[in-house]
Amino acid sequence: MAWRQSYSLQALESEDTLPTVTSNKTTYSAETGSPGSRYVANGTTVPETQYPNTAFSKDVDNRSPDNTQDETVAEVKSSKHLVMRFLLLGFIMMSLIYSFTLAQLVTVQYMYAYIRKSLFPNVSFSTNESECQINTTSQLYRDQQTVQKLVAQLNIYGELAKGIPAICCIFFYGSLSDKYGRKTIILIPFIGNMIKCILTTIGTYLNWNIYIFIVFSFIDGCGGGWVLAMSIVMSIVADVTKPGKTRTFVIAMTELSLGFGLIIGGFTSGFIIKAEGFTIAMVVSACCSLLPVILLIFVQETLHKPKEKERKSVAQLAVDIYVFYFRDSALYGKRKVFVVCILIYFFIIQSAFGANGIEPLYVLNSPFCWSSVRVGIYITVRTGLPFVTGMLFFGPLQRCLDECVIAAIATLSNLAGFALEAFSYNTVMLFIVPVLSFARTMAVPVVRGVMSRLTPPGKQGCMFAGIAIVETFCSLFGSVAANAIYGRTVEVFRGAAFLVLSGYLFVAFILSLVLYKLTRRLKADRQAK
Structure with missing residues (x-):
């Protein structure tokens, strides 16, 4: 097992970047008098312990050009190694999310077909928009709403069965990655998803x-x-990147793996169901669930093996998550920022999981009555377009705008999309929704990046485990609440649940403005010191 290695992404850094040793214009000198001597580069004092693996030397000026060139080549190689690591992690997560998304879409449509056939074996529900039953007084329409309610109820049961144990388990698994390493613990969610897909x-x-x-x-x-798998991947990112815009950028790019998994899963689901049926679609999902388990062999461990005297019990590691967020002195002066970040994250993820739970039902219902192929295409565009635009615009926006402003823009964009979706009554209006939501994916990496930047290196696992707990709670409560609202209001106003999701995002928008003020004040206080 390979232990943690240090890499450099200086090409991506735009702030808090140390000068490289290869510059002919940079000079270094050592301030002696203490065990942790400091080095001064062009008048900037840098503690030696801040970057212990950086190639600083008290004799930098006396090194030969050949040695400097060798170190530059080694640094470039390590950067390439780091990029390859992130590509591998991205592909692993894409396989996991593809398997999960495909299984979720197949299961929802299978339950819809199963209940419809069980309750109304002699009734044919149209999957053609032009022939869709929109007469709300007809028996066919009422039967269709009955099926919608029952599927929404089953979704609630499924989310409760998954979410409650997941919240409890993440308390232990998340902090255990700080004890036994990232690679060992991330195998647990991989195996859980694989077993679920095979049994389904x-x-x-x-x-x-x-x-x-x-x-x-x-x-x-x-x-x-x-x-949980995503939270551990984010801990790996934090292990091998420096705090600042580099880490936020890498987190955003890692999040893209989720987007690609969602896009491919949504796009292929309808075609596989139409061509081969539900069973073959689930076979594909089960096969893809095996890939993360196999590819994990090639992932390197990034965490130092702790000394025996530093090892803690599992219970203590679980308590560490609570202590970190509510009592740890490491967050002195920063706790308000963390509270606001967690609340923003909560409302954004709450709306996302809520939409995931009801959108397939929404488009299967009147006045759309879409087929499995059209459902898959819409889910692809709905999730995929914002990920593509987020990938294209995040870097340029990061250079000219404060990250908290980017989060505010993202929440407004997402809010507008849900508001339009609530009142949509034809295909054109629905496909305008992802256009309005072009920036929806930018807020989450900003929040993760802000929190990670303010977290000490030894606490990254606890911090990301806390985020995972919030995300798991949202996957439970968000989907349950959305399905409950949808089931109760589908006959009165079928878009009511999407207006509730818009309300969540309005709160997140206000909190993004608060976060902007808090981070500005924190930065001003740091500069004053």
């Missing part, structure tokens, strides 16, 4: 009772789900 495939093939699928969701929740 068997259940679909053998036409088991639909309620047994809730047990499969429980198994996935006991593994922590993809949320």
Whole structure:
């Protein structure tokens, strides 16, 4: 097992970057008199302990050009190694999210078809928008709403079965990554998702009772789900990057792996279902769930092996998450920022998971009555377009705007999309929704980056585990609440749930402005000192 290695991403740094040793214009001198001597570069004092793996030397000026060139080549190689590591992690997460997304979309549509066939075996619900039943007084329309309500109720049961154990497990698994290493713990959610996909495939093939699928969701929740996997990947990013815009940028790019998984999963789901049926679609999902387990062999460990005297019990590591957020002196003067960040994250993720739970049902219902292919295409555009625009615009916006302003723009964009979706009554209006939501993916990496930048290196696992707990709670409560609202209001106003999601984002927008003021004040206080 390879222990933590230090790398450099100086090409991406735009602030808090140390001068490189290869510059002919940079001079270094040592201030002696203490064990932790400091080095002065062009008048800037840098503690030796701040970057212990950086190639500083008291005799920098006396080094030969050949040695300097060798160190430059080594630095470039390490940067390439780091890029390859992130590409591998990105592909692993993309496989995981693809498997999860495909299974989720197949399961929802399978439950819809199963209940419809069980309750109304002699009734044919149209999957053609032009022939869709929109007469709210007809028996066919009322039957369709009955199916919608029952599927929404099943979604609630499934989310509860997955979310409750996941919240409990993440308290332990998240902090355990600081004890036993990232690579060991991330295997747990991979295996949980793999077992769920395999069992769901068997259940679909053998036409088991639909309620047994809730047990499969429980198994996935006991593994922590993809949320735990993502939090550990973010801890890996924090292990090998320096605080600042570099880390925020890498976090944003790592988040893209989720986007690609969602895009490919949404796009292919409808075509596979139409061509081969639900069972083959689940076989594909199960096969893809094996990839993260296999590819994990090639991932290097990034955490130092702790000394025996520093090892803590599992219970203490779980308590560490609570202590870090509420009592740790490391957050002295920063706790308000963390509270605001967590609240922003909560409302954004709450709206995202809420939408994921009801959008497939929304477009299967009147007046759309879409087929599985069209559902897949819409989910692809709805999730994929914002990820693409986020990838294109995040870097340029980061150079000219404060990151908190980017978060505010992202929440407003997301809010506008949900508001339009609530009142959509035709295909054109629905496909304008992702255009309005072009910036929706930019807020989450900003919040992660701000929190990671203010967190000491030894506390990154606890910090990201705390975020994972919030995200898991949102996956539970957000989807349950959205499905409950949708099931109760679908006959009165089918877009009511999306207006509630818009309300969440309005609160997040206000909190983004508060975060902007807090971070500006924190930066001013730091400069004053």
